[in-house]
Amino acid sequence: MNFTLHIWRQENARAKGHFETYPIDGISPDCSFLEMLDILNEHLINDRIAHPVCFDNDCREGICGMCGLYINGRPHGNDDGVTTCQLHMRKFRDGDEIWIEPWRAKPFPVIRDLIVDRSAFDKIIQAGGYISTTTGGVPDANMIPIPKHAADMAMDAASCIGCGACVAACKNASAMLFVGAKVSHLALLPQGRVEAADRVRKMVCKMDELGFGNCTNTYACEAECPKLIKRQNISRLNRQWIGALFGRDRRE
């Protein structure tokens, strides 16, 4: 397959970025999007055309959350429920023009080309996205009954890989789907409930402080999330936040 790639090139956070066009041919339809970029880079290096295109990646099996490209105007490209690394070239048509950009959001500054600094997410987690209580040894099975629907919802929320597609998709660069998923995953289970009120306060404050926008209920985040995290997590985040403001569930 042949493609014309328009790739965002930017030397560092302060430099002015621009699109650069690279034709590429002989790509197998079974090639993943990142493999296609590997092939491009090999070509750019071997033929001394340009500095290779920098892009983030790690596990390449959709579980680490490192890769994330804005492809033809959509985070993780034109396929549902997959990350960039699991997007295959067969999802495109031969001869397509493909526009590749980094995540665009103020809290995610560009480091180089397609790599952005997503440490803002780590800071939100550090603000409270954990359980600090010692829960002791492993209890016997079924000692603490957990309703099936709560376990399922917690599991669904826990599948968030923190890739940042929700922020990139949002016109307000809001991180509420991410924070909602993290808050829900912990608050739905007994171990996490103890600190739920404190946690939501700290994480939301940190999120605001870092410059993420607010949710205006467009749900582009839900539509683009590679892990299909549901917007109900945002509702739960809001409920927990309001509850925390009025001291509900606050056990200290």
Place this chain on the structure above:
Amino acid sequence: MMIYPAIHYTMGGLWVDYELQTTIPGLFAAGEANFSDHGANRLGASALMQGLVDGYFVLPYTMQNYLADQIYVGKISADTREFDEAEKAVRSRINRLLGSQTSRLRFVADGTSANQSVDHFHKQLGKIMWEYCGMARNTESLTKAKQLVTELEDEFWENVYIPGTANEMNPELEKACRLEDYFELARLIIDDAMHREESCGGHFRTEHQTEDSETLRDDEHFMYVAAWEYHGHGQPETMEKEPLVYEHIQIANRNYK
């Protein structure tokens, strides 16, 4: 459908004590990076479990023993001989990787570029390990692997082409630094495979098999973990034996038939 076994994992890892601390005080290795939980074989997803177990149930209770003493340690100054030496070593290594710019340009001008990308060498190294130090290995293949890895490493230093400079984000340089380590690791894996004159787990020496082509262990001589001590770049590692002592289980052969 044809099915065949393939390597997807290398057993072993950094030596750690019961608190998951490496031989460098304060440096802990958790999950797949350490050697502790899996033995000569490893089943799917156990690396993930090891990461979770180490992260959730071990480190929170062992790291604090180290941290408890650190509260009295002030900020460590970078004005020390050790720091200078380490910095110098890293800089010279990077300069060496980025070096020979001039010879590189000459090659290009001739139109007969011998220079190759880091990925090119990485793939070659993988191919050598796959072919000669793979699922089934023997003295002959391992000797060949050792020779090929050494040759490839020489060629790497001679002909690797790394675009860009050291003072910018440079993934190619990062890959080159990693690949340099992989050469070292590859040689160690070969040495260890050569040393273990038996078949066990994921290590199948074709010299040591039963008539049914099953693995043939040699518990009399090899009931230990081989821990290789690093003595600096290019120096041969020395081996420490950690005996395997089983108190509650009977040692037996596994047979899939």
